[in-house]
Amino acid sequence: MDFNDIKGFAFDMDGVIADTARFHGQAWHQLADKVGTEWTPELADALKGVSRMDSLELILKAGGHENEYTEEEKNALATEKNDNYVRLVETLTPDDILPGMKAFLDELKDTHYHLVLASASKNAPKVLQYLQLTDYFEGIVDPAKLSKGKPDPEIYVEAAKTMNLPVNQVAGVEDAQAGIQAINGAGELSIGIGSSLHDADVKFNTTGEVSLAAIKKQL
Secondary structure, eight states: OOGGGOOEEEEOOBTTTBOTHHHHHHHHHHHHHHHTOOOOHHHHHHTTTOOHHHHHHHHHHHTTOTTSOOHHHHHHHHHHHHHHHHHHHTTOOGGGBOTTHHHHHHHHHHTTOEEEEOOSOTTHHHHHHHHTOGGGOSEEOOGGGOSSOTTSTHHHHHHHHHTTOOGGGEEEEESSHHHHHHHHHHTOEEEEESTTOTTOSEEESSGGGOOHHHHHHHO
């Protein structure tokens, strides 16, 4: 994709705009302890960018508990995790925006790019509210209305529709491999934040490196 073709940006939330992933980690860790699954760095990494129910299934499977709960009980566990997460989210302030990301959002807003949030988190609107970033985004893709989670491209296809743009005019910003796969699968430009995201079209090690000039330089 040529830099001048980009008309809109679709953003993941966790690890891109704010480190709410640590809250997810704390809340999932609490749940893993409850169901008797050992919490490991590998399990924590596997949950990145994955929907709530899929994350629960991964935790249950990791401990060999996947056949021990009814669907109703699984829903109750997922709700309990979310309640714990929301209590942590309520402590967020604009100081929790990741380095450089507020400046990048300001730059995009000032140059009239379309901006949409494409997060698997159902709590994304609440997170934006506490970060005081709600007004930057013209829309938020509702994960509850999607049939498949990342790495399926559906969320990024919907993000393009929300902006009324063709996918080949949209860049997606992610910090997880599942998210990069979703962006690439949608036919959009993938911007990866993190040294291990080899499949990203544009790569940055940290959020502080991201700017329009830096993106243009890599393209």
